[in-house]
Amino acid sequence: LKEFFQGCEKELSIISTYLSDININKKNKLNGLLSPYNVLFDNIALIDINGSVIYGQSGARDIQKEPGFKDAVNGQVTVASELTQNHDGKSELCMYMPVMDKDKRIKAVLSASFLESTLSSYIGQKVSGSSICTAVLNSEGRLMYGSSNIPEFIGEQKTSYFAFVKACGITMKNIHFDDILDKIRKQKEIFVEYNYNSQHYTSACVPSGINGFYIAYISRGYKTSLEESIFSKANKVIFKILLAGIALVSGLLFYIIRSREKTTELLDKYEVIDKQDSIILFEYTFNPKKFEVYGDFEHLFGKQFNTLMGDAVYDIYDIVHKEDVSVRGRLHEFFDSTRDTFSAEIRLLHTNGGYGWFRITGKISRNEIGQCLRFIGKIANVNKQVSMEKNLVKRAENDLLTGILNKKTIEARITEILKSGHDGRHYIFYMVDLDNFKNVNDTLGHIFGDRAIADTANVLTKIFHDNAYVGRLGGDEFAVCAVYDAFDEESLMKFIKDHAEQVCKENRREYSDGVNTVKISSSVGIAIGPKDGQTFEMLYKKADECLYKSKKAGKNRYTIFDHYTVFNR
Numbered sequence: 001l002k003e004f005f006q007g008c009e010k011e012l013s014i015i016s017t018y019l020s021d022i023n024i025n026k027k028n029k030l031n032g033l034l035s036p037y038n039v040l041f042d043n044i045a046l047i048d049i050n051g052s053v054i055y056g057q058s059g060a061r062d063i064q065k066e067p068g069f070k071d072a073v074n075g076q077v078t079v080a081s082e083l084t085q086n087h088d089g090k091s092e093l094c095m096y097m098p099v100m101d102k103d104k105r106i107k108a109v110l111s112a113s114f115l116e117s118t119l120s121s122y123i124g125q126k127v128s129g130s131s132i133c134t135a136v137l138n139s140e141g142r143l144m145y146g147s148s149n150i151p152e153f154i155g156e157q158k159t160s161y162f163a164f165v166k167a168c169g170i171t172m173k174n175i176h177f178d179d180i181l182d183k184i185r186k187q188k189e190i191f192v193e194y195n196y197n198s199q200h201y202t203s204a205c206v207p208s209g210i211n212g213f214y215i216a217y218i219s220r221g222y223k224t225s226l227e228e229s230i231f232s233k234a235n236k237v238i239f240k241i242l243l244a245g246i247a248l249v250s251g252l253l254f255y256i257i258r259s260r261e262k263t264t265e266l267l268d269k270y271e272v273i274d275k276q277d278s279i280i281l282f283e284y285t286f287n288p289k290k291f292e293v294y295g296d297f298e299h300l301f302g303k304q305f306n307t308l309m310g311d312a313v314y315d316i317y318d319i320v321h322k323e324d325v326s327v328r329g330r331l332h333e334f335f336d337s338t339r340d341t342f343s344a345e346i347r348l349l350h351t352n353g354g355y356g357w358f359r360i361t362g363k364i365s366r367n368e369i370g371q372c373l374r375f376i377g378k379i380a381n382v383n384k385q386v387s388m389e390k391n392l393v394k395r396a397e398n399d400l401l402t403g404i405l406n407k408k409t410i411e412a413r414i415t416e417i418l419k420s421g422h423d424g425r426h427y428i429f430y431m432v433d434l435d436n437f438k439n440v441n442d443t444l445g446h447i448f449g450d451r452a453i454a455d456t457a458n459v460l461t462k463i464f465h466d467n468a469y470v471g472r473l474g475g476d477e478f479a480v481c482a483v484y485d486a487f488d489e490e491s492l493m494k495f496i497k498d499h500a501e502q503v504c505k506e507n508r509r510e511y512s513d514g515v516n517t518v519k520i521s522s523s524v525g526i527a528i529g530p531k532d533g534q535t536f537e538m539l540y541k542k543a544d545e546c547l548y549k550s551k552k553a554g555k556n557r558y559t560i561f562d563h564y565t566v567f568n569r
Helices: 002-020 027-039 067-073 117-129 150-154 161-168 177-186 223-231 233-255 260-270 299-300 309-318 325-338 384-397 407-420 435-444 446-463 489-506 536-552
Strands: 042-049 053-055 089-099 105-117 132-137 143-146 190-195 199-209 215-222 278-284 289-295 341-351 354-367 370-383 425-435 468-474 477-485 509-512 517-529 556-561 565-568
Touching: 002 027, 002 089, 002 105, 002 278, 002 289, 027 042, 027 053, 027 105, 067 089, 067 105, 089 117, 089 143, 117 143, 132 150, 143 150, 143 384, 150 215, 161 190, 177 190, 289 309, 299 565, 325 341, 325 354, 341 370, 354 384, 407 425, 407 468, 407 477, 407 536, 425 446, 425 489, 425 536, 435 446, 435 509, 435 517, 446 468, 446 477, 446 489, 446 509, 477 489, 477 536, 489 517, 489 556, 517 536, 536 556
Parallel strands: 517 556
Antiparallel strands: 042 053, 042 105, 089 105, 132 143, 132 215, 190 199, 199 215, 278 289, 278 370, 341 354, 354 370, 425 477, 425 517, 468 477, 509 517, 556 565
16 A cells, blocks of 8 residues: 555656646646646645645645645645545545745645545445455544445444444454554554454454555454464465455555546556556657656666657657567557557566566546647556566466467467458368377387477477467377468468478487387378368368378378378378
8 A cells, every 4th residue: 555655646746846847826837737637536736835725626625724734834745644525525535745846945735635435436346245345444443435335344333443343342362452452553463353233243454554544354254264264374374465465456546546447547557566666657748749757767777868859759769679669659549549548568678688578558638629738657667577477378378398389279279260261361270190109108208208299399380480370289189270371272282282291201200218219200180271161170070080091091191181182201
């Protein structure tokens, strides 16, 4: 939660930096600067140090009496410790950021707020259920907001939640109310069980790391069933990790926006921060062209960054990997569209001279006739995350021994391309099975057998290196689906035969342990889609029939599903 709050603070800090250089009494200029940020908060206002509103509406009715405002006037960035009533009578949570002039004197305060209904709705979507509720408590234990089913769990009480628990009766022998008070003072996790309305409840409260707030996770349950999962030695650690996750999710509430359609893009803005210096924020203005960054650019990319002006703004693409330069076209397409959020993962040249994965996310603001004014966003180092994701995808889709596609994946890929077939395009399905493979395992052992499998995968990958899927169906059986656009039957058959002959040739080899030698070859069955079938199952069946013909005819040959013509090699 603390890191997420720092992310929001960073955003307000950018606004504050701009405000320090301009005349804050010019309403038109303020509107152009602050209005794009209305989507990030339910309300944003600029207030002078005497409490008079310069822009927007102050969150509180009497802003000068708010402790958070007073702290901001004294130079501190704060989050209010209580919900306040705004001018519409709605409860909201406010953040305050001091704005300084060029002489570092405080000239105004930025106030940004989130409605209680927004916060409660979001937390309800994320962590609520029929037997679970989640609430955010202030440092005194009073309920601030939470999921809509809270009254079912704790009634309509307005006092401290912990006082409510005491009144209900704590059912755990080793936990007393004084222990709870002590843990609140020390900002430690609190686990407690109690009875309410003849039902048993378990509550876990996790300190958020900001303002003494707690995230309370309350579940219906009995000690006998829950104690094992929560308080056993191993599971207690797991449960704490779960609760920490809940706290992080709740931390996103400080970055909620009104539009649910934009939530994924904008809340993601601070989702992957491990350290504050793992991101940089940027702003691109369109007229005049200007590209600025905020954060430690040198730490991420190994060189200092100077603000780019005019056509020099395009120099930023110099650090983009050559295979990802299409992001420039995607950005221009985005600028010309009506969309207001952008996200892409690309490789950028970083400090060690190599390329790493970075996620670019941003939001654009336009004027009343749709012209682009400003593009604001962040560049986050997600190299570890993306590499892990790609590795997981590879492990899930690829055969562990050979590295080529596994049966499930190649079947899905072939099914997909057959469904999206084009006129004049042919899908040649090769089934390849090793001859005498059993002798390799029986005579030389499984180490040589695995080597034969891996060598076959390498052969097929080398032969079908373009526009083809190569996979292992299991054991010593492989499949290849090659895509070929042929203008006539002759060129199609030449392509099929050339590749089949090369498969047979490259798979004729021998293995030896120094004492025994075993020779292998391969038999191939071939079917052509969509002529011989428009589904994976149909092509597989016909290619398998051809493979059987090749085996029966003496092995080391291929058969095409066309009147079962067998070609000897």
